[in-house]
Amino acid sequence: MMDADAQIDEQAAAPRVALITGGAGGVGLATAARFLRDGWAVGLCDVSARKLDEARERLDSGDGRLLPVAADIRVVAECERAVRVVSEWRGRLDCVVNAAGVWTEGPSDAVTEEEWDHVLDVNLKGTFFICRYAIPALERTGGCIINISSDAGLWGNKGAAVYCASKGGVALVTRALAVEMAERGVRVNAICPGDIDTPMIHYQAQTFGKGDPDGYLRDLLSHYPQGKQARFIRPDEVAALIAYLASAEAAPITGACLSMDFGLTAGY
Numbered sequence: 730m731m732d733a734d735a736q737i738d739e740q741a742a743a744p745r746v747a748l749i750t751g752g753a754g755g756v757g758l759a760t761a762a763r764f765l766r767d768g769w770a771v772g773l774c775d776v777s778a779r780k781l782d783e784a785r786e787r788l789d790s791g792d793g794r795l796l797p798v799a800a801d802i803r804v805v806a807e808c809e810r811a812v813r814v815v816s817e818w819r820g821r822l823d824c825v826v827n828a829a830g831v832w833t834e835g836p837s838d839a840v841t842e843e844e845w846d847h848v849l850d851v852n853l854k855g856t857f858f859i860c861r862y863a864i865p866a867l868e869r870t871g872g873c874i875i876n877i878s879s880d881a882g883l884w885g886n887k888g889a890a891v892y893c894a895s896k897g898g899v900a901l902v903t904r905a906l907a908v909e910m911a912e913r914g915v916r917v918n919a920i921c922p923g924d925i926d927t928p929m930i931h932y933q934a935q936t937f938g939k940g941d942p943d944g945y946l947r948d949l950l951s952h953y954p955q956g957k958q959a960r961f962i963r964p965d966e967v968a969a970l971i972a973y974l975a976s977a978e979a980a981p982i983t984g985a986c987l988s989m990d991f992g993l994t995a996g997y
């Protein structure tokens with residue numbers, strides 16, 4: 730891992746700039762905290778202005794390295810605006826972390842068009858169009874993209890075909906962009922985490938737990954090879970891998986979909 734000094738671009742003598750979508754959520758917030766600690770400037774994008782305000786209260790040290798940007802990434806023009814605002818803020822963009830995401834589950838013969846569109850628009854379309862608009866600025870800095878896919882982007886999750894479609898799409902968009910962008914000096918990787926202790930899994934437990942949220946969470950953990958020792962991934966553990974992928978030490982890594990799931994998808 731690089732220390733704070735090493736994250737400073739010596740030529741420009743300015744902090745590197747990251748755009749983090751879903752920046753007010755569990756993974757996004759932990760990643761922003763990690764990047765700020767490492768000396769980056771962070772453009773924090775989220776659809777929720779209220780959660781962005783809370784995030785600013787927690788993260789902003791008053792040194793001007795945090796820029797909250799409210800944007801709904803389902804809307805292509807909002808993706809363009811979020812990327813433009815953050816790129817123009819300090820005249821550079823070095824890293825994009827696509828951490829915005831939404832979950833849904835239920836029998837596939839009950840899925841509505843609205844549900845499909847919402848999940849695919851946030852998780853896949855929004856992720857792609859943030860990348861699409863960030864490419865020119867990232868090319869100028871030799872920057873990188875880190876997309877958050879999921880174990881559900883690598884194998885099927887029973888009762889979550891729509892979410893799997895979105896995250897499988899993110900994994901392959903990542904690989905395709907990586908080979909396309911290699912000659913232009915932009916690295917593109919994805920992380921495929923198992924269950925992370927963020928508001929998302931508690932939303933899942935409340936919404937889909939059939940009145941037994943604790944049972945729902947226990948059931949999630951029951952699939953891990955650690956058995957009784959199984960636990961949820963901490964958001965700061967995901968942030969640490971993101972920080973590594975954004976560092977110069979990760980130069981050989983592009984087109985990777987890195988599992989971070991306690992072996993969940995390794996076999997059984």
Ligand SMILES: NC(=O)c1ccc[n+]([C@@H]2O[C@H](COP(=O)([O-])OP(=O)(O)OC[C@H]3O[C@@H](n4cnc5c(N)ncnc54)[C@H](O)[C@@H]3O)[C@@H](O)[C@H]2O)c1
Pocket residue numbers: 750751752753754755756757774775776777780800801802803827828829830831832851855877878879880921922923924925926927928929930
């Ligand atoms: N929590 C898990 O167990 C888990 C596991 C694997 C992958 N993931 C993925 O990790 C990423 C981060 O999830 P998290 O666990 O931090 O969830 P979270 O719910 O805590 O955060 C997601 C954030 O995305 C934001 N968001 C939702 N719709 C948006 C939109 N249209 N435009 C902009 N922002 C929007 C939300 O407001 C929220 O702040 C997601 O892509 C998720 O699918 C999560």
